[in-house]
Amino acid sequence: MKRKVLFICTANSARSLMAEALLRHMAGDQFEVASAGTQPKEPNPLALRVLAEAGISTEELHSKSLAHFRNEPWDYVITLCDKAATDCVAFREGAQQIAWDFPDPAVSNRRATFALTLKELKERIGLFTLVHQKGTALRPEDYNPVTIFKALGDELRLAALLLIRDQTRLCVCELTEAFGLSQPKVSRHLAILRDAGLVETERRGQWVYYYLNPRLPAWISRVVDETARNNGALIETPLVQLQAMSERPAVQCP
Structure with a gap:
């Protein structure tokens, strides 16, 4: 039986529509997919254009209200944005909720921005399908080395993983301070690490903490440990920035 995936953003005119079309195109044999908006608008012509240019079908792709799917079960x-994550509480029961945060390309109204969003969505959905095609609890044999090294192939993601390893667990606000980057950008990279099975999360009050997946296969643990031992310079500056924080949530938590 196909597992059901619902993508949600505010307008359901660009990001979630593109995600719907992408997942259907990439793994329609594994997933039943739909998208919706908390405040739906008409499909953005640039979203449809970049999909068509990429050879992805836009047939029957249209904006839908979240209320349309309210009584349906979802896996x-x-x-795809913080506002949608807040507004779709009704769907949390019985479904695994995953929060991604992509900037709205409609703000710029430029084809190049839509094309970049499509590219980033394709990468994220590719990781999602690899990780979730056999279930959410990965066994050691389920880890794909291509997925792992792709996730670690970005300097920021690698440094974030090493910093989390060094500090045991960190929340997003600590990582944004350590790297001097915006919360949405850091969250997007952390989501890729999580989707690859490298880190897990735990909520403590208002904070969500990231920590190394304790069930990592031995070969991945060795790669991470050896990288940390031989590349300390990668986290030297982030460590200084982190230690300079005036208030660290981790210190306040038991």
């Missing part, structure tokens, strides 16, 4: 509910 995964994936929000």
Whole structure:
């Protein structure tokens, strides 16, 4: 039986529509997919254009209200912006909720921005399908080395993983301070690490903490440990920035 995936953003005119079309194109044999908006608008012509240019079908692709799917069961509910993550509480029961955060390309109204969003969505959805095609609890034999090294192939993601390893667990606000980057950008990279099975999360009050997946296969643990031992310079500056924080949530938590 196909697992059901619902993508949600505010307008359901660009990000979630593109995600719907992408997942259907990439793994329609594994997933039943739809998208919706908390405040739906008409499909953005540039979103449809970049999909068509990429050879992805836009047939029957249209904006839909979140209310349309309210009584349907879902295996995964994936929000694509912070507002949607807040507004779709009704879908949390019985579904695995995954929060991604992609900037709205409609703000710029430029084809190049839509094309970049499509590229980033394709990468994220590719990781999602690899990780979730056999279930959410990965066994050691389920880890694909291509997925792992792709996730670690970005300097920021690698440094974030090493910093989390060094500090045991960190929340997003600590990582944004350590790297001097915006919360949405850091969250997007952390989501890729999580989707690859490298880190897990735990909520403590208002904070969500990231920590190394304790069930990592031995070969991945060795790669991470050896990288940390031989590349300390990668986290020297982030460590200084982190230690300079005036208030660290981790210190306040038991």
